Amino acid sequence: MLRWLIRRVIAAALVVFVVTSLVFVLTHVFTDPAAVSLPLEASEELREARREQLGLKRPLIEQYGEFAFGLVTGDLGESFWQQRPASEIVRERLPATLKLVGGSVVVTVILAVPLGMLAAWRERKFPDHAVLGFSMAFISAPPFWIGYLLIIVFAVQLDWVPTFGSRGWTSIILPSVAVGLASAGRLAQMIRRAIVEELRQPYAVTAQSRGFSRSYTITHHVFRNVASNFVTFTGWEMTRMFTGYTVVIEVVFSWPGVGLMAFNAIEQKDLILLQAGVVVLAGLVVFTNLAIDVLRRTIDPRVELR
Amino acid sequence: MTAAAPAPTPAPETVAASAGPADDASNRLLEIADLTVGFPTRDGTVHGVDRLTLNVGSHERLGVVGESGSGKSVMGLAILGMVLPPGRFMGGSVRWKGQNMLDPAVAERVRGREVAMIFQDPMVSLNPLKTVGAQLRELLRRRAGLRGRAVRARCIELLDMVGIANPAERLRAYAFELSGGMRQRVMIATALACNPELLIADEPTTGLDVTIQDQVLTLLHDLSTELGVSVLMITHDLGVVAQFCDRVQVMYAGRIVERAPIADVFAEPQHPYSLGLLRSVPRVDRDDEELEGIPGEPLDRARLPSGCAFEPRCPESGDRCGQAPPDLAKITDRRWVACFNRSAPPS
Numbered sequence: 001m002l003r004w005l006i007r008r009v010i011a012a013a014l015v016v017f018v019v020t021s022l023v024f025v026l027t028h029v030f031t032d033p034a035a036v037s038l039p040l041e042a043s044e045e046l047r048e049a050r051r052e053q054l055g056l057k058r059p060l061i062e063q064y065g066e067f068a069f070g071l072v073t074g075d076l077g078e079s080f081w082q083q084r085p086a087s088e089i090v091r092e093r094l095p096a097t098l099k100l101v102g103g104s105v106v107v108t109v110i111l112a113v114p115l116g117m118l119a120a121w122r123e124r125k126f127p128d129h130a131v132l133g134f135s136m137a138f139i140s141a142p143p144f145w146i147g148y149l150l151i152i153v154f155a156v157q158l159d160w161v162p163t164f165g166s167r168g169w170t171s172i173i174l175p176s177v178a179v180g181l182a183s184a185g186r187l188a189q190m191i192r193r194a195i196v197e198e199l200r201q202p203y204a205v206t207a208q209s210r211g212f213s214r215s216y217t218i219t220h221h222v223f224r225n226v227a228s229n230f231v232t233f234t235g236w237e238m239t240r241m242f243t244g245y246t247v248v249i250e251v252v253f254s255w256p257g258v259g260l261m262a263f264n265a266i267e268q269k270d271l272i273l274l275q276a277g278v279v280v281l282a283g284l285v286v287f288t289n290l291a292i293d294v295l296r297r298t299i300d301p302r303v304e305l306r
Numbered sequence: 307m308t309a310a311a312p313a314p315t316p317a318p319e320t321v322a323a324s325a326g327p328a329d330d331a332s333n334r335l336l337e338i339a340d341l342t343v344g345f346p347t348r349d350g351t352v353h354g355v356d357r358l359t360l361n362v363g364s365h366e367r368l369g370v371v372g373e374s375g376s377g378k379s380v381m382g383l384a385i386l387g388m389v390l391p392p393g394r395f396m397g398g399s400v401r402w403k404g405q406n407m408l409d410p411a412v413a414e415r416v417r418g419r420e421v422a423m424i425f426q427d428p429m430v431s432l433n434p435l436k437t438v439g440a441q442l443r444e445l446l447r448r449r450a451g452l453r454g455r456a457v458r459a460r461c462i463e464l465l466d467m468v469g470i471a472n473p474a475e476r477l478r479a480y481a482f483e484l485s486g487g488m489r490q491r492v493m494i495a496t497a498l499a500c501n502p503e504l505l506i507a508d509e510p511t512t513g514l515d516v517t518i519q520d521q522v523l524t525l526l527h528d529l530s531t532e533l534g535v536s537v538l539m540i541t542h543d544l545g546v547v548a549q550f551c552d553r554v555q556v557m558y559a560g561r562i563v564e565r566a567p568i569a570d571v572f573a574e575p576q577h578p579y580s581l582g583l584l585r586s587v588p589r590v591d592r593d594d595e596e597l598e599g600i601p602g603e604p605l606d607r608a609r610l611p612s613g614c615a616f617e618p619r620c621p622e623s624g625d626r627c628g629q630a631p632p633d634l635a636k637i638t639d640r641r642w643v644a645c646f647n648r649s650a651p652p653s
């Protein structure tokens with residue numbers, strides 16, 4: 001187990017290294033951070049000066065060395081928009097994003113587990129069809145649109161929660177629902193399918209042949225056996241949240257997280273800050289995957305150690 | 307698992323409903339009459355069992371033999387009022403001591419308590435994530451109503467009964483830590499946990515080593531005598547039947563084609579299919595003879611002939627055979643055969 005864990009951590013670190021290097025290549029080889037950060041009509045002298053200032057005149061490999069060293073020591077460069085270290089800004093923004101993803105995962109699981117179980121329990125009956133309908137609606141509605149709807153109904157008309165920002169604990173509810181609904185729809189369907197398939201396994205048939213009801217068999221026999229799938233699916237949804245939904249929803253709700261920061265960095269043409277945001281989000285995705293593997297391994301001894 | 311409940315037609319005393327040594331109606335535990343279970347497929351509905359009729363008496367060991375796909379497992383589950391999706395009950399009745407097993411409420415009460423089943427594949431029929439002890443305790447608490455100290459004592463007693471050494475230690479084992487034979491013993495223990503009166507054993511020895519097969523069969527035989535449990539032994543192996551059963555029913559294409567005491571079938575099989583089955587069993591006492599298979603293709607269940615299902619493979623088929631399927635008819639006082647060429651008592 002320990003050796004497996006060490007191997008997994010090394011693999012995760014390698015992935016982070018490759019991804020961040022890719023980000024570096026994209027920002028430094030295919031674009032010119034200095035030019036991007038200046039107005040279009042800026043003179044060539046101005047650009048030269050900016051390049052000098054940002055240390056872009058040095059050999060690429062040297063810049064990359066500095067970038068990589070900075071990553072290891074937690075230095076993500078200097079934001080030219082805010083004129084302070086990007087890592088400082090990211091550190092301020094990170095808790096909000098983590099809170100939002102945490103809230104969204106809670107919403108996802110709270111909705112998906114009972115719905116998925118209900119659908120599997122009443123397979124091909126009315127509740128199953130109803131759950132499928134809701135899931136499809138959740139999945140196909142764009143999160144930003146759900147976000148606006150929620151704001152209009154619950155924040156503007158009913159005035160139950162703030163319309164934007166992260167003031168008070170209630171403010172997290174709407175953005176979490178907006179992010180979580182689509183994930184809940186997908187997860188509910190995955191849970192349903194996993195349970196229905198597992199119910200055909202000989203051990204589940206045996207349990208029912210001993211007189212345990214279908215619902216008892218689902219909750220006490222089958223669910224634990226699909227738990228590792230469940231963890232995997234939930235983890236995938238979480239990585240999806242980091243890389244996509246949170247950015248959109250943070251913008252819609254003016255939620256002061258890394259996603260909104262990255263969005264603002266694009267607006268401000270601050271490539272260094274954008275790069276810092278991407279690196280951190282990528283790191284979170286890799287870390288989530290690592291956590292999934294460890295968790296799966298803990299709850300299901302049959303999961304192979306690869 | 308769905309248990310659609312068609313109107314429970316009380317089994318009429320047709321010819322087919324009374325047969326064999328369990329004829330004594332007062333002694334009957336299980337009565338299946340005209341049971342049909344259908345599975346929708348692309349080529350139409352396949353009848354896993356087709357107007358099946360069968361009785362089991364108390365303290366009886368009945369064998370059901372038939373080739374793969376003849377509907378043995380479907381029948382076993384149907385006795386418990388269960389059918390795997392997409393199948394459904396399409397007619398007939400299953401009565402356990404007179405109660406309708408196709409009523410889900412009745413079936414759920416009887417399952418595991420009065421009728422228990424052990425399955426084809428011991429390797430995967432135990433819950434992989436629960437210890438042997440957890441699975442037994444769950445049954446004893448929830449199905450047998452035991453509490454406190456009695457639970458553990460009974461667990462040990464059960465494992466001991468099925469011949470597992472160091473029962474206290476084995477209770478902590480997971481299924482994957484046990485050998486195939488061991489797992490089947492645990493399965494038998496879970497089946498016997500609530501003192502059932504009928505044990506359905508669906509090919510309990512497939513996938514086990516020959517020596518282990520023998521041990522498991524002997525164990526089942528001894529337990530059934532000791533505890534007075536009836537056993538419905540499902541197998542494709544006439545050897546198993548010979549060793550284990552008092553009476554046998556031969557199944558083909560979801561129907562019973564012959565039923566008789568075991569000695570009679572071996573001495574003088576009547577249905578052409580039984581004859582074929584018997585010829586394909588190696589026998590120690592007649593090693594000069596070549597082993598024969600049954601000629602023709604195994605049956606395509608989606609395209610049944612309109613007459614007798616065995617007709618295309620039957621060496622004796624005649625004019626009537628292609629027209630309508632023959633009913634199971636009594637040809638001597640101990641023997642029933644579904645064959646037009648045998649309907650008159652042999653002179």
Ligand SMILES: Nc1ncnc2c1ncn2[C@@H]1O[C@H](COP(=O)(O)OP(=O)(O)OP(=O)(O)O)[C@@H](O)[C@H]1O
Binds near residue numbers: 381392
């Ligand atoms: N889940 C299913 N879906 C579709 N058809 C099925 C299903 N289960 C059974 N059948 C049909 O019912 C027939 C009987 O199946 P069953 O499993 O009872 O055979 P069996 O006699 O137990 O065979 P084996 O010796 O291989 O276990 C099959 O030929 C098949 O056509």
Ligand SMILES: [Mg+2]
Binds near residue numbers: 378379380426508
């Ligand atoms: Mg079978």
